Amino acid sequence: xxxxxxxxxxxxxxxxxxxxxxGIGFVAMFAWSHRYAPATADPGGSASYWALRGxxxxxxxxxxxxxxxxxxxxxxxxxxxRHTLGWDAVGARIKYLLIPYTVWTxxxxxxxxxxxxxxxxxxxxxxxxxxxxxxxxxxxPLLIQLYxxxxxxxxxxxxxPLLLLxxxxxxxxxxxxxxxxxxxxxxxxxxxxxxxxxxKWLFITRIFWFCAGMTAGFHLSGFKSLLxxxxxxLASGALLLIPLGMIEWEIxxxxxxxxxxxxxxxxxxxxxxxxxxxxxxxxxxxxxPLPGFMEDLGGxxxxxxxxxxxxxxxxxxxxxxxxxALLGYQLVLQPLVIAVGLAVPLGLMALVSRSPxxxxxxxxxx
Amino acid sequence: MTxxxxxxxxxxxxxxxVRDRKAAISPDDDLLANxxxxxxxxxxxxxxxxxxxxxxxxxxxxTYENFRSANALATYLDSLK
Numbered sequence: 501x502x503x504x505x506x507x508x509x510x511x512x513x514x515x516x517x518x519x520x521x522x523g524i525g526f527v528a529m530f531a532w533s534h535r536y537a538p539a540t541a542d543p544g545g546s547a548s549y550w551a552l553r554g555x556x557x558x559x560x561x562x563x564x565x566x567x568x569x570x571x572x573x574x575x576x577x578x579x580x581x582r583h584t585l586g587w588d589a590v591g592a593r594i595k596y597l598l599i600p601y602t603v604w605t606x607x608x609x610x611x612x613x614x615x616x617x618x619x620x621x622x623x624x625x626x627x628x629x630x631x632x633x634x635x636x637x638x639x640x641p642l643l644i645q646l647y648x649x650x651x652x653x654x655x656x657x658x659x660x661p662l663l664l665l666x667x668x669x670x671x672x673x674x675x676x677x678x679x680x681x682x683x684x685x686x687x688x689x690x691x692x693x694x695x696x697x698x699x700k701w702l703f704i705t706r707i708f709w710f711c712a713g714m715t716a717g718f719h720l721s722g723f724k725s726l727l728x729x730x731x732x733x734l735a736s737g738a739l740l741l742i743p744l745g746m747i748e749w750e751i752x753x754x755x756x757x758x759x760x761x762x763x764x765x766x767x768x769x770x771x772x773x774x775x776x777x778x779x780x781x782x783x784x785x786x787x788x789p790l791p792g793f794m795e796d797l798g799g800x801x802x803x804x805x806x807x808x809x810x811x812x813x814x815x816x817x818x819x820x821x822x823x824x825a826l827l828g829y830q831l832v833l834q835p836l837v838i839a840v841g842l843a844v845p846l847g848l849m850a851l852v853s854r855s856p857x858x859x860x861x862x863x864x865x866x
Numbered sequence: 867m868t869x870x871x872x873x874x875x876x877x878x879x880x881x882x883x884v885r886d887r888k889a890a891i892s893p894d895d896d897l898l899a900n901x902x903x904x905x906x907x908x909x910x911x912x913x914x915x916x917x918x919x920x921x922x923x924x925x926x927x928x929t930y931e932n933f934r935s936a937n938a939l940a941t942y943l944d945s946l947k
Binding site: 576589593853862 | 899912916928931
């Protein structure tokens with residue numbers, strides 16, 4: 501099963517790219533439609549719309565999967581004999597998360613500066629601390645917070661695993677419940693503004709996944725027997741939750757549009773992620789497609805994560821300016837941004853790896 | 867035998883994980899405490915041992931104690947043979 505975690509990471513980074521490609525597709529469909537379609541055209545409910553929503557929904561397990569793997573690692577790094585994770589290991593992990601993040605954040609700041617976007621020193625500081633340089637970067641401060649909490653969570657994961665899972669699960673559900681007041685018929689504006697008010701970079705939004713990985717690592721035999729017993733429930737549940745999650749999202753989006761263009765993990769997304777992560781690990785003896793490629797991607801997850809979205813966004817902007825007609829053809833746009841989002845980071849990593857700058861590889865890509 | 871296994875592991879760690887052949891890592895260095903390998907590095911190491919050394923490490927044995935250093939892992943792997 502341990503090796504399957506590498507496959508899961510590869511699958512998750514592909515899912516991240518698909519998720520962001522779908523987001524770019526929606527921007528092309530709604531915000532940039534004046535570049536290629538008559539003003540009266542309404543793409544909502546079209547085949548392209550549902551295909552993009554499907555891509556997005558299938559991919560929502562990605563960040564939970566990364567968090568799960570990171571949590572599992574803390575259990576591994578603690579070992580059998582130590583009470584909790586040493587601060588030296590926490591510091592080393594954070595160092596190699598922070599250095600590449602800082603390099604690419606500064607590069608994006610410079611790119612934005614050239615384009616005239618200059619938020620001032622306070623603005624830069626807030627963006628740096630919250631992962632605001634790119635919509636994907638919230639993941640880094642989020643993960644760092646969880647690593648800093650790990651030494652305190654580990655004794656609980658080891659001795660009271662159920663308590664930890666229940667408490668962190670309830671915390672995460674409480675966060676998600678802020679999305680639902682409108683669904684329950686609430687009209688109080690204060691209650692409605694709660695939706696999406698909790699920032700994605702705050703540890704409470706994903707703490708359950710990190711603790712789930714940690715708990716799985718400490719109680720491996722129990723975790724494996726649980727997976728084995730429920731593997732078909734997990735797999736069929738994951739499949740069923742794809743359309744259910746899409747329906748849920750449509751209902752939520754109808755209440756909050758257009759603020760809901762930014763995706764947040766919902767309760768059904770959480771159940772779906774449990775299904776996907778559980779299934780991938782439960783069927784660890786089954787042969788999944790492209791094992792070598794996926795494991796290779798799994799090992800390069802962080803570098804791909806940091807680079808893919810700026811590259812995909814730049815490509816989409818280039819299409820907007822130089823070939824706007826393509827924006828109306830998702831069948832062309834999607835393969836293009838997905839290919840660029842994967843190939844450019846991998847190419848860059850290969851280039852650095854084979855150059856005299858290879859000694860700096862870890863400072864650029866983790 | 868352990869020295870030979872440790873040498874194979876050191877080559878992999880330096881060339882494929884750290885990507886710096888001249889990296890100052892010794893076979894007894896704590897790979898986690900100094901940040902030489904991370905969560906994915908451990909998983910890559912497990913995959914490498916499986917693929918290249920034809921040794922499948924049981925999940926329960928993927929522990930800090932066995933993976934702490936190249937020498938610790940080599941000793942563990944030789945005990946599997």
